[in-house]
Amino acid sequence: MLQHTLRELGYVEGKNIEFEYRWALGKLEGLTDLARELVRSDVDLITTLSTPAALAALNSTKTIPIVFTGVGDPVGARVVANLAQPGGNITGISLLATELSAKRLELLREIVPKVSRIAMLWNDTNPSMVLRAQETHRAAAKLGVEIQSVGVHVPIDLDAAFVGIESGHNNALLTLVDPFTREHRKRIVDFAAQAHLPAIYEAREFVEAGGLVSYGPSLAATHRRAAEYIDKIFRGAKPADLPVEQPSKFELLIDMRTAKALGVTIPQAILMRADEVIE
Numbered sequence: 001m002l003q004h005t006l007r008e009l010g011y012v013e014g015k016n017i018e019f020e021y022r023w024a025l026g027k028l029e030g031l032t033d034l035a036r037e038l039v040r041s042d043v044d045l046i047t048t049l050s051t052p053a054a055l056a057a058l059n060s061t062k063t064i065p066i067v068f069t070g071v072g073d074p075v076g077a078r079v080v081a082n083l084a085q086p087g088g089n090i091t092g093i094s095l096l097a098t099e100l101s102a103k104r105l106e107l108l109r110e111i112v113p114k115v116s117r118i119a120m121l122w123n124d125t126n127p128s129m130v131l132r133a134q135e136t137h138r139a140a141a142k143l144g145v146e147i148q149s150v151g152v153h154v155p156i157d158l159d160a161a162f163v164g165i166e167s168g169h170n171n172a173l174l175t176l177v178d179p180f181t182r183e184h185r186k187r188i189v190d191f192a193a194q195a196h197l198p199a200i201y202e203a204r205e206f207v208e209a210g211g212l213v214s215y216g217p218s219l220a221a222t223h224r225r226a227a228e229y230i231d232k233i234f235r236g237a238k239p240a241d242l243p244v245e246q247p248s249k250f251e252l253l254i255d256m257r258t259a260k261a262l263g264v265t266i267p268q269a270i271l272m273r274a275d276e277v278i279e
Contacts, residue, residue, distance in 0.1 A: 001220050002047065002069075005227035024053070024179070031056035039064060045233060047226065048092075050179050051077045051128030058090055065233045068092030069219075069226045070178075074244050076131045083244040091229060091239040093222045094246045100202075101132060102139035104215055107252075108172050108200045109143060110267055111213065115172050117146045119165040119197070121188065122176035124151025132176050153180060162191045173199035175206065177216075185209050198264050207253040207278065212262065217247035251275045 003019070011017040020041055022034040035056040038046055045065045048054045054068040058079065071079055072095045080086035083094070109115050120136055122129045133149060140147045148168045150161045165173065173192050175181055181188065182205060189211045192199040201207065201214040225245055233239060252270075255278040259266050271277060 001223035002227050005224045006230065009227060009231045011231075025183070032060065035060040045230060047230065050126070051079065052126055052179075054079050054090065054092070055127070058088075062089055064089060065239045066090040066092075067226055067229050067233065067239070069222050070095060072096070072128045073131045077128045080244055083246070085240070086242070086244050087240050089239050091242040091244055093225050093229070094244055095217050095222070096246050099135075100216065100250075101135040102142070104174060104200050104202070105136070105139050105143055105145060107213065107215055107270065108174065108198070109145065110270055111200075111264060112172050112198050115145060115198075117148060117168070117170050118172045118174050119148045119150055119168060119170040120174045120176065121150050121152060121161060121165070121181065123153050123178045123180045125153040126178045126180070129176050129178055136174065136176070147174075155184065158184060158187055158191075162195070165191075165197070166195050170197065173197045175199065175201050177202040177206070185211075193258065193261065196262060198262055204251055204253050204276075207255050210255065210258055212255055212258045212264070214251070214253045216250060218249040218251050221249045222247055254278065 013019060020038060020043055022038060024030045024034060031052050039061045043064060046057045048057050048068045049070040051071045054071055057066045066089055069092055071077060074080045074094050075082055080090060120133065122133050137147055148170055150164055152158055152161050175188055182203065185206050186209050189206055189209045199212050201211050202216040204214050207214045229242055232242065252274045253276045254266055254274050
């Protein structure tokens with residue numbers, strides 16, 4: 001979507017723009033080396049898709065402009081000093097993910113009214129996820145819901161995590177989304193189905209993979225705004241002068257096939273609010 005919007009803005013690969021891609025494949029420890037590779041390549045701008053990637057880029061250069069997406073809490077994660085005046089060479093689009101923690105729990109309780117204990121699956125090595133997990137615990141306490149925190153960060157962790165969730169007397173599952181959990185979304189979604197757990201996710205890809213419900217910012221809209229920021233910087237704007245934007249469009253997706261398989265009745269009020277219902 002980012003490249004598509006850039007094309008709409010007049011940037012054609014091979015003509016007036018070139019892309020250098022680096023992927024950590026969920027291995028956060030490799031991000032710094034990848035960021036330094038890009039700096040050595042003398043690129044004109046770096047764009048990142050997660051909090052660890054943004055921090056790795058920021059720690060690798062103080063001069064090359066950086067535009068981030070996929071950062072849930074840019075100030076809390078110390079990516080920027082504040083949203084209105086990010087300072088330095090970095091700016092971007094926040095996911096507002098931390099602030100949405102309570103909303104997701106409320107949605108899950110509307111769908112499963114008797115929920116009392118929710119397993120929270122998350123990458124415990126991602127600093128942005130730590131902030132999100134803390135906010136989820138605070139929101140759960142206000143709702144009178146108990147959270148079983150299940151941290152994972154390498155593929156082998158998932159099997160033990162699934163066993164722990166099944167034996168933890170949980171009524172539902174919440175998955176915090178970062179590059180690691182997104183990469184393994186099919187395993188997570190399949191586990192939720194096998195364990196007969198209603199689950200809510202932060203990104204639509206999980207519902208597209210068969211998950212029950214997702215609620216979060218529109219990634220298409222986020223990437224479009226990031227492309228527009230890149231265009232502004234190429235035209236002379238400085239990242240320090242571009243406020244970090246927060247998303248204004250949020251998506252609620254529901255897979256009714258999964259709901260039927262789980263024996264879950266989605267309230268009509270939620271169906272009416274949904275942006276997309278998969279039948």
